Amino acid sequence: MVVAKIGTSSITDDHGEIVREAIEKLCADVAEVRRRGHQVVVVTSGAIGAGLPALGLGGEARPRDPVTLQAVSAVGQSRLMRVYDDALAGHDLVAGQVLIAPLDFVDRRQYLHARGTLERLLELGVVPVVNENDALADDEIRFGDNDRIAALVAHLVGAETLVLLTDTAGVLTADPRLDEDASLIEEIVEVDHELEALAGGAGSARGSGGMSTKVAAAKIASWSGVRTVIAAAAREHVLVDAVAGVAGVGTVVHPRSARLGSRKLWIAFAVGSRGTISVDEGARRALLRGGTSLLAAGVTGATGDFDADDAVELAGPDGVVFAKGLSRLDGDGVRQSAGRRSADLPDGVPAWVVHRDDLVVLEG
Numbered sequence: 001m002v003v004a005k006i007g008t009s010s011i012t013d014d015h016g017e018i019v020r021e022a023i024e025k026l027c028a029d030v031a032e033v034r035r036r037g038h039q040v041v042v043v044t045s046g047a048i049g050a051g052l053p054a055l056g057l058g059g060e061a062r063p064r065d066p067v068t069l070q071a072v073s074a075v076g077q078s079r080l081m082r083v084y085d086d087a088l089a090g091h092d093l094v095a096g097q098v099l100i101a102p103l104d105f106v107d108r109r110q111y112l113h114a115r116g117t118l119e120r121l122l123e124l125g126v127v128p129v130v131n132e133n134d135a136l137a138d139d140e141i142r143f144g145d146n147d148r149i150a151a152l153v154a155h156l157v158g159a160e161t162l163v164l165l166t167d168t169a170g171v172l173t174a175d176p177r178l179d180e181d182a183s184l185i186e187e188i189v190e191v192d193h194e195l196e197a198l199a200g201g202a203g204s205a206r207g208s209g210g211m212s213t214k215v216a217a218a219k220i221a222s223w224s225g226v227r228t229v230i231a232a233a234a235r236e237h238v239l240v241d242a243v244a245g246v247a248g249v250g251t252v253v254h255p256r257s258a259r260l261g262s263r264k265l266w267i268a269f270a271v272g273s274r275g276t277i278s279v280d281e282g283a284r285r286a287l288l289r290g291g292t293s294l295l296a297a298g299v300t301g302a303t304g305d306f307d308a309d310d311a312v313e314l315a316g317p318d319g320v321v322f323a324k325g326l327s328r329l330d331g332d333g334v335r336q337s338a339g340r341r342s343a344d345l346p347d348g349v350p351a352w353v354v355h356r357d358d359l360v361v362l363e364g
């Protein structure tokens with residue numbers, strides 16, 4: 001099973017117009033990968049890019065207000081799918097549009113429904129073409145980049161390989177716009193803080209993410225046990241070579257040996273953090289060893305206006321975030337309980353601030 005994601009900047013021109021040849025090239029690769037015995041899910045950006053010129057906005061600066069972007073996406077989505085339909089039909093393949101929202105990964109019933117839909121499409125020989133439901137998603141509960149969606153979809157369908165196609169050769173040792181000696185990093189064993197810093201910020205004006213979102217997606221996939229290849233969409237037969245493991249095709253991020261289950265993967269990567277809980281060194285060491293919950297006695301403070309069951313980051317005395325979880329108390333409750341032994345807590349206040357079942361250690 002292969003999940004292939006392509007970004008807006010790789011399938012649109014400088015005016016936002018869809019470049020049919022780019023999508024046709026991808027679909028030709030999809031057909032070849034399928035011929036070699038692999039099922040393929042495509043995750044595509046480009047709905048907003050396709051909608052802008054249709055509304056006469058292609059020559060202007062990209063709108064920023066969410067309502068306009070949602071309207072533009074509604075117009076562009078059908079135009080984008082029309083190109084995929086035609087390109088895949090040229091290889092006797094059928095495309096099936098699937099619009100994903102964060103709720104599909106948060107709610108267990110929705111998660112199973114989304115997985116069942118994708119699996120049935122694949123059983124029927126369809127190539128699912130996935131995009132975020134930008135036309136209806138509230139800006140507060142949307143993903144905002146399809147790289148993360150692609151990584152979560154890879155986990156959802158049990159993919160072996162995730163290919164993130166972009167407009168650079170892969171992860172480089174430096175920004176090539178600033179350093180002419182920047183070279184390709186061909187293999188990454190672990191996505192650490194240094195690599196995340198190297199990836200930098202946002203990419204082109206037409207897309208919503210740069211290399212940083214691709215490295216973040218590769219980290220999600222790695223924690224899911226999925227091999228990731230970050231490579232240039234313009235490279236000839238890039239998807240075929242990435243799946244085949246051809247050397248030098250791009251940057252390969254290896255999967256971790258220890259995999260997260262779907263719930264903890266969601267906690268770690270799919271839901272945004274609403275605050276930070278600080279803990280003392282003893283609590284940090286205990287949590288890093290695993291198998292324990294965070295008790296109020298180990299809490300030293302909390303920042304952020306979060307509610308019970310919201311996702312929060314956990315930071316040690318040095319301020320470095322080392323874990324993430326769902327808080328059983330709201331922000332005020334955490335601050336009021338900080339440092340208190342379980343026996344000293346008022347009736348009805350839970351003994352743990354973050355239960356071990358809702359906790360993911362992000363280090364190591």
